[in-house]
Amino acid sequence: MSTVYEDRFADLAAAPAPGRQQQVVERLKALLPPHALLFREEDVRPYECDALSAFRQLPMVVALPETEEQVVGILKACHELEVPIVARGAGTSLSGGSMPHAAGVVLSLAKFNRILAIDPVARTARVQPGVRNLAVSEAAAPYDLYYAPDPSSQIACSIGGNLAENSGGVHCLKYGLTVHNVLRVRGYTVDGEPVEFGSEALDSPGLDLLSLVIGSEGMLAVTMEATLKLVPKPQLARVVMASFDDVVKAGDAVAGIIAAGIIPAGLEMMDRKATVAVEEFVHAGYDLDAQAILLAESDGTPEEVAEEIVRMETVLRESGATRIQVSESEAQRLLFWSGRKNAFPAAGRVSPDYYCMDGTIPRKNIGRLLADIAAMEDKYRLRCMNVFHAGDGNMHPLILFDANDPDEWHRAELFGAEILELCVEYGGTVTGEHGVGIEKINSMCVQFSPEERAAFFAVKRAFDPPGLLNPGKGIPTLARCAEYGKMHVHAGRLAFPDLPRF
Amino acid sequence: MSDSSSQAALARLREQVLAAHEAGKALRIRGGDTKGFYGCEPRGDSLDTREYRGIVAYEPTELVITARCGTPLAEIEAALAEKGQWLPFEPPSFGEGATVGGMVAAGLSGPGRQSAGAVRDFVLGAAMLDAQGRALNFGGQVMKNVAGYDVSRLLCGSLGMLGVVAEVSLKVLPRPAATATVSMPLDRPAALRLLNEWAGRPLPISASAWLGGTLALRLAGARAAVDAAVAFFAREHGAQQLDGEVHRFWAAVREQTLPFFDGLPGAGSAGAEPGAGGAASLPLWRVSVPSVAPPLALPGEELIEWGGALRWWRSDAEPRAVREAAARVGGHATLFRGGDRSAGVFAPLSPALMALHRRLKAELDPKGIFNPGRMYPDL
Ligand SMILES: Cc1cc2nc3c(=O)[nH]c(=O)nc-3n(C[C@H](O)[C@H](O)[C@H](O)COP(=O)(O)OP(=O)(O)OC[C@H]3O[C@@H](n4cnc5c(N)ncnc54)[C@H](O)[C@@H]3O)c2cc1C
Ligand SMILES: Cc1cc2nc3c(=O)[nH]c(=O)nc-3n(C[C@H](O)[C@H](O)[C@H](O)COP(=O)(O)OP(=O)(O)OC[C@H]3O[C@@H](n4cnc5c(N)ncnc54)[C@H](O)[C@@H]3O)c2cc1C
Numbered sequence: 001m002s003t004v005y006e007d008r009f010a011d012l013a014a015a016p017a018p019g020r021q022q023q024v025v026e027r028l029k030a031l032l033p034p035h036a037l038l039f040r041e042e043d044v045r046p047y048e049c050d051a052l053s054a055f056r057q058l059p060m061v062v063a064l065p066e067t068e069e070q071v072v073g074i075l076k077a078c079h080e081l082e083v084p085i086v087a088r089g090a091g092t093s094l095s096g097g098s099m100p101h102a103a104g105v106v107l108s109l110a111k112f113n114r115i116l117a118i119d120p121v122a123r124t125a126r127v128q129p130g131v132r133n134l135a136v137s138e139a140a141a142p143y144d145l146y147y148a149p150d151p152s153s154q155i156a157c158s159i160g161g162n163l164a165e166n167s168g169g170v171h172c173l174k175y176g177l178t179v180h181n182v183l184r185v186r187g188y189t190v191d192g193e194p195v196e197f198g199s200e201a202l203d204s205p206g207l208d209l210l211s212l213v214i215g216s217e218g219m220l221a222v223t224m225e226a227t228l229k230l231v232p233k234p235q236l237a238r239v240v241m242a243s244f245d246d247v248v249k250a251g252d253a254v255a256g257i258i259a260a261g262i263i264p265a266g267l268e269m270m271d272r273k274a275t276v277a278v279e280e281f282v283h284a285g286y287d288l289d290a291q292a293i294l295l296a297e298s299d300g301t302p303e304e305v306a307e308e309i310v311r312m313e314t315v316l317r318e319s320g321a322t323r324i325q326v327s328e329s330e331a332q333r334l335l336f337w338s339g340r341k342n343a344f345p346a347a348g349r350v351s352p353d354y355y356c357m358d359g360t361i362p363r364k365n366i367g368r369l370l371a372d373i374a375a376m377e378d379k380y381r382l383r384c385m386n387v388f389h390a391g392d393g394n395m396h397p398l399i400l401f402d403a404n405d406p407d408e409w410h411r412a413e414l415f416g417a418e419i420l421e422l423c424v425e426y427g428g429t430v431t432g433e434h435g436v437g438i439e440k441i442n443s444m445c446v447q448f449s450p451e452e453r454a455a456f457f458a459v460k461r462a463f464d465p466p467g468l469l470n471p472g473k474g475i476p477t478l479a480r481c482a483e484y485g486k487m488h489v490h491a492g493r494l495a496f497p498d499l500p501r502f
Numbered sequence: 503m504s505d506s507s508s509q510a511a512l513a514r515l516r517e518q519v520l521a522a523h524e525a526g527k528a529l530r531i532r533g534g535d536t537k538g539f540y541g542c543e544p545r546g547d548s549l550d551t552r553e554y555r556g557i558v559a560y561e562p563t564e565l566v567i568t569a570r571c572g573t574p575l576a577e578i579e580a581a582l583a584e585k586g587q588w589l590p591f592e593p594p595s596f597g598e599g600a601t602v603g604g605m606v607a608a609g610l611s612g613p614g615r616q617s618a619g620a621v622r623d624f625v626l627g628a629a630m631l632d633a634q635g636r637a638l639n640f641g642g643q644v645m646k647n648v649a650g651y652d653v654s655r656l657l658c659g660s661l662g663m664l665g666v667v668a669e670v671s672l673k674v675l676p677r678p679a680a681t682a683t684v685s686m687p688l689d690r691p692a693a694l695r696l697l698n699e700w701a702g703r704p705l706p707i708s709a710s711a712w713l714g715g716t717l718a719l720r721l722a723g724a725r726a727a728v729d730a731a732v733a734f735f736a737r738e739h740g741a742q743q744l745d746g747e748v749h750r751f752w753a754a755v756r757e758q759t760l761p762f763f764d765g766l767p768g769a770g771s772a773g774a775e776p777g778a779g780g781a782a783s784l785p786l787w788r789v790s791v792p793s794v795a796p797p798l799a800l801p802g803e804e805l806i807e808w809g810g811a812l813r814w815w816r817s818d819a820e821p822r823a824v825r826e827a828a829a830r831v832g833g834h835a836t837l838f839r840g841g842d843r844s845a846g847v848f849a850p851l852s853p854a855l856m857a858l859h860r861r862l863k864a865e866l867d868p869k870g871i872f873n874p875g876r877m878y879p880d881l
Contacts, residue, residue, distance in 0.1 A: 121698050122794040145702060166648045177646060179655070195854045200792040202811045203620065203659075205848040206859055206877065208609070210615045211655035212621055215648045232704045255505050255563040261586060261676030301704060303726030362564050392645040429647035436649055447649055452638045455512040457866035462858060475650060494697040 010211070011472045012057055012438065014385040016103035021060050022081055024105065025198075028063055031073040038062040047106050050093040051153075054355070054409060059086070059100030064108045065191050068224060071107070075192035075222065078105055084471050087218040089130060089158030095354055095437030097165065097217050097473060104471075107222065115139050123230045124183065124200065126162035129160025129223045135166075137227060147231035148175035151433070152341060160223045166215030168295075168433040170266040170340075175231065177460035179214045179431070184227040187213075189220075192462040200227055218470045220463040234299035235263060238407055239311050239336050243290035247271055248367030250292035253319035254390045255363050257296060260315050262308060266297040267391030268340050271336050271370065274385040274398075277345040278339035286339055287323050294321075294390065295340055297333075297401070309403070343387040344398070351383070351400035355412045359423030360432035363393045372422055373397055380415040382408065395423070421446050436474045445481035453478070511553035515666060516635040519871070520807060523633050526542055526869045530876075531662040533572060537608045537767030539839055541876045542662050543753050544845055551603050551666065557581055558644070558669065566643050567628060568671040571603025592709075596754045596768060601666045609659025612756035613709035613720065613796025616808040621658050624673045628654035632667035633867045643671045654792040658858030662873040664866045664880065678708070678722035683748040684741035685718040690797045690806070693717045696739075697809045698794050706731050711755050712806040713762060718744070720752060742869035751791045752867055755807065762805050762816065787815040787824050791833030800828045814838075825849055846879050 027038050046414050047142045049056040060083075065071045078085050084104030092097050100106050110126035114137065114169035119125075120143035125136050136213055137146040150169035151157055158168070163185065168177040172398040175181070184198040213220050242248035250269055257264060270278070270293045275286040286293060294316070298308040310324055316324055327333035339346075347354040370386060377384050388396040397419055401412040419441040420430045430443040431437070444453070456475040460467065476484070522529045528546025538544060555572035564587040569578055575595050582588050593605045593614030606628065609622045627641030630653070641647060641654035657667050687698065692711045700707060715799035719741070721731045735741035744751075754760045763769045766786050782803060791798075793810035802817030817824065821837065828835040834849035851859065856878075863870065863881055875881065 007667075040859050069505070120702060122792055123698075123702055138710070143702070166652075168646055172646070176619070176623065177653070180619060189858075190852070193854050195858070196852070197855075199832060199834070201790040202615065203609075203790050203807060205834050205836070206851050206855060207660055207664075207862065208622055208656055209855070209858060211652050212604075215652050220651070232702055235704050240663070244874045258565060259563040262680070263675065300724070301706075301730060303730055304724040307726050309723045330775065360642070360646045362566075362644060364561070366565060389646070394644075394646045427642075428644050429642045429649050431649050432644075432646035433648060444649060449638070451632075451636050452650070455632065455640075455653065455866065456650050459653065459656075459862065462861035462865045 005368060009057070009438070012099070013102050016060050020103065022079060024061055027077045027081060028061065028074060028105075029204050030062060031070055031077065032065060033173045035375060036064040036066060036070070038064070044106075047088070047091070047100055047108070050091040050095050050096060050098040050170070052096045052437070055096040055099050055438055055502070057100050057102055059106045062106040063109060064111060066111050067241060071222065071224065071360050072188060072192045074105065074107060075190065078468060079191045079466065082466060082468065082469050085241050085336055086470050087160065087164070087222050087340045089161030089164075089455055090156050092134070092153045092157040093161065093437060094358065094434040095431070095439040097435050097437035098161070099469070101471065106181065109158070112224065113264045118143070118230075120145060122200070125228045125230055127159050127226055127228060129158060129239060131159050133157050133159060134160055134472065139165060140230045146235045147228055148172075148181050148231050152344065159226055160230070163214050163223050164216065164218045164227060165433065165435040168389070168392070170389065170392070172270060173267055173389070174263050174265045179211055180216060181229045182210065182226055183229055185210060185213055186225040187221045187223040190466065190469050195221060198483055202480075215435075217437065217474045219460060219474050222469070234265070236302050236305050237297055237299040237333060238305055239266075239295055239297040239308055239327045239333050239334050240309060240316065241325045242296070242316040243287040243323040244292045244294070244320065245290065245322050246320075247292045247370045249320045250365070251367035251370065251390070253294060253316055253321065254366060255279070256315045256319045256364065258391070260311060262297045262315070264308075264309055264391060265299040266295065267389075268392035269293070269366075269386070269388055270340060270343065271386040273383065274343055274346075274387045275339065277350045277385060280342055280350060281346040282338045282342050284335050284339040290322065295336060307338065333494070343385070346399065347398045351402070352393065353401050353403040355399040355401060355416055356434075357397045357399065357416045357419050358396045358434040359420050359428060359430055359431050360392065361428035363390070363422050363427045364424040366390060366393060366395075369395060369419075369426060373419060376415055380411045382411055382415055384415070389432070392432065393428065395419075417443060421469055438473055439474070441476045441480065442484040443485050445478045450478055450481070506803050507510060508556055510553060511572075512637070513556075514855070515549065515551065515554055515631060515668070517737050518865060519631055519633065519666065520635040521870045522547065523635070523869055527871065529871050531607070531666055531873055533601030533604035534574070534597060536595060536597030536600045536768075537604055537610075540608060542879055543875070544873065545870075546873070546877055549666065551601060552599075554603075554668065561869075562587060564643070565670055565674050567674055568643060568669065570669050571667050573602045573606055573672050575600040577617060577764040582598075582674055585786040586677050586742055589624065589672065590614045590675045591624055592620055592756055593621060594758065596757060602670060606658055606667050607660060607662045607671050608797055613711070613752050613807060616710060617708045618675070622655045625654050625658055625670060627671040628657050628667055629669040630657060630664070631668045633665065633869065633871060637668055641671065645673065649698050661877045663863060663877050669721050680725040681708070681720060681722040682719055682728050683720050683751070684735045685716055685733060685744055686735065686739050686741040687715055688712070689715060690700040690804070691781045693806065694797065698699045700792065701809050705734070705810070709752060710807065713760070718751070742824075760805070762803065762814070764787050768839060775798045783836060784816040787817055788836040789813040789815055789828045790822065790836075791828060791831050795831035795833060798831070800824060800827055819843070848877065851878075
């Protein structure tokens with residue numbers, strides 16, 4: 001494995017002391033039935049990674065509790081024995097957020113998969129953490145309501161994981177991220193104490209700890225129940241598909257739509273490499289001559305949609321679109337989207353492996369960053385496809401590589417790190433929606449100063465004094481950043497960690 | 503404001519913070535002091551943010567504005583209006599001098615909260631002056647970012663207890679293409695029932711206010727959608743479309759200048775004196791509840807906003823009775839203006855949450871210099 005990899009991985013891979021596993025297993029045996037406790041190598045193997053499969057670590061123990069009492073018991077036992085705990089939902093994190101700790105317990109919440117209540121009048125869903133994102137919208141559908149945040153992984157990912165990552169999706173340009181759609185979280189702190197953040201009212205007294213816990217990557221508390229906001233299903237949705245002969249023009253069209261005062265329900269871009277790859281896969285009739293395709297969705301009442309579609313078409317045409325198609329039916333709308341939605345599996349078909357990045361930049365820099373990425377393809381001798389949430393400036397370059405070739409993986413990592421640095425340089429951030437996890441911990445050194453990181457640690461200490469919840473993720477230590485700084489120059493790029501941003 | 507004078511203003515703030523930290527002395531952070539009435543009694547030496555002002559960046563196509571804390575809210579609103587944009591959560595100013603830093607620290611939202619979201623939903627990033635006088639940046643200037651803990655949202659409504667909100671980046675939105683206001687006579691239970699029913703349907707309701715048997719709804723969005731909704735409310739509920747300067751009514755709801763608010767300390771309506779008699783002498787409670795909560799059985803007068811989720815009460819009920827009535831339906835009550843503030847104005851926290859508050863305060867402001875006691879008397 002690469003040096004970058006080993007560096008970031010060292011703390012999590014440190015083997016438990018002799019006899020430690022047995023001690024923890026004995027303790028947990030008293031709390032859990034035998035089938036809910038895994039510790040043999042072959043049994044814990046399925047938990048060694050999340051969807052970022054390049055990073056792997058066998059956990060010491062996996063616990064699969066079935067009752068809340070068991071969760072509390074596990075937390076108390078781990079707290080007392082000072083064992084790291086990594087909460088795990090569906091394991092679809094793309095940043096290694098749920099990757100285990102060699103001397104820790106994976107707390108799987110998969111069995112807490114019940115929707116406890118749907119209240120159509122209050123427009124809320126009360127759910128357990130292991131409920132799949134899409135299941136919430138399915139349960140709300142009979143009331144013409146749905147849960148707005150729709151990560152592409154929504155068939156599989158859990159609400160607990162969505163909260164931890166503050167997940168977003170195609171619709172969050174208009175409907176917000178997870179943080180905008182959650183009213184209340186009930187859970188436990190590291191020592192097994194019950195806590196409740198937010199409420200079913202629109203605000204609660206004291207500091208807004210709900211906002212703090214959402215997006216905290218399982219490092220502040222364990223979610224056991226959430227009250228989610230449901231919103232009315234729009235009566236109608238239609239999508240405009242526009243082709244461009246130049247990615248920069250397509251990027252400018254995105255800014256143009258927003259400048260015209262339109263907030264589309266979704267505004268996504270695919271570059272030519274991506275459309276070619278997905279067209280083979282889904283046969284959506286994409287324009288294979290286009291250098292970039294934009295998908296702009298409008299939703300609302302039929303009157304609103306008709307008005308907005310005309311306005312979007314005008315802007316797209318003025319921005320130099322070479323071809324424009326508007327979906328004429330729901331089936332056609334879904335077909336237009338199918339390519340975008342299947343971009344990841346399509347990437348998996350054209351390359352043995354792909355590394356999905358996640359950075360956000362001001363929209364005006366989209367064209368610039370795409371041009372930079374094209375140059376980096378030569379520099380790192382790897383191909384990169386781009387499918388992303390253009391309306392939010394949330395980029396998802398997919399770097400194609402072959403994991404069987406360690407040098408390719410090494411180059412892919414450096415390629416990714418350089419993209420993230422450019423995101424920061426262009427006024428953006430190192431992660432839009434996938435979280436920092438273990439993957440971007442080094443890039444955090446570029447975005448945050450030592451004082452800022454110290455403040456993050458202060459927040460962590462307030463919630464988790466012994467530092468047992470998902471340790472080693474999210475916030476890099478000073479030592480790690482010093483180390484990264486050295487490697488970084490070695491990798492041939494100057495970092496600007498101390499650029500004043502204030 | 504020139505860059506060098508704003509840097510000098512920041513340096514002065516920093517020096518004052520450092521000196522206070524050194525001496526372990528309390529600082530009372532203030533902008534325009536329009537919300538001085540809010541929270542528990544302010545203490546400490548005044549730290550005035552108004553010199554550190556100015557819009558740092560505003561690009562309409564990015565839908566983001568970044569401004570220094572002392573920038574008057576009115577200046578921000580004017581800059582946005584020029585480009586057809588606005589702060590859709592409609593923060594109340596409660597006076598002319600309101601600053602953007604105070605807006606974030608107070609965390610209050612106006613009528614637009616019902617449809618657009620709260621202040622915290624629009625804060626993308628913030629810089630904070632910590633107890634050591636250091637400027638720390640959290641969040642960013644882009645819509646989506648999950649790097650590190652979301653300290654910038656934590657600062658929303660923190661009442662300055664964690665540090666000085668020095669600079670903020672806010673998401674802004676285009677103004678709706680069209681708006682209209684309709685009103686209809688409805689009793690309280692019917693208004694609450696219908697508000698919840700409508701909220702579950704794709705209707706462009708952007709604000710609501712019920713007072714004294716009349717419900718007003720503001721509709722906003724595409725022209726066609728607003729017209730269709732006006733027709734719907736006229737047909738189904740006999741609603742009348744209000745014309746004239748209706749925006750002034752919504753401004754009066756937001757700024758608490760309706761006669762309902764008369765006679766309260768800090769309330770903007772002209773001529774009224776505190777304790778002028780009748781409702782005017784009663785304290786104002788802000789009762790935040792789930793929108794489906796049934797009418798609260800409290801003595802006094804009520805103004806209902808946010809689709810039923812925000813209930814303002816002019817009431818002489820015992821504080822305990824108000825808090826219990828709110829808690830019974832899953833909400834909480836704040837003694838917003840007037841009344842006896844010595845025992846605290848916000849609903850008490852659970853022991854677990856209070857412990858987290860104490861630890862956060864101790865970690866970020868170890869000597870307790872920032873607005874001590876403003877949120878909770880012993881915090
Ligand atoms: C093909 C694909 C497409 C994707 N598309 C998107 C996308 O469009 N948008 C997006 O935002 N993400 C996307 N993701 C990433 C991923 O699906 C999300 O981050 C998701 O929220 C993770 O949920 P999970 O249940 O799988 O969590 P896990 O991977 O199990 O865990 C993620 C993090 O959450 C923590 N956690 C989980 N449950 C709890 C709990 N109950 N309490 C406390 N902490 C907890 C874990 O400790 C870990 O830090 C995609 C992933 C894949 C594989
Ligand atoms: C909840 C509600 C209750 C209403 N009750 C009545 C009513 O009982 N009788 C009636 O004739 N019309 C009532 N109306 C209609 C409303 O007063 C006006 O039609 C609307 O505000 C526009 O008036 P304008 O353009 O003249 O505004 P302006 O006269 O410019 O109104 C703005 C100023 O008048 C005051 N004001 C406006 N509306 C109200 C109000 N409703 N209650 C108290 N002060 C107000 C405010 O101080 C504000 O600063 C009500 C409207 C609402 C939303």
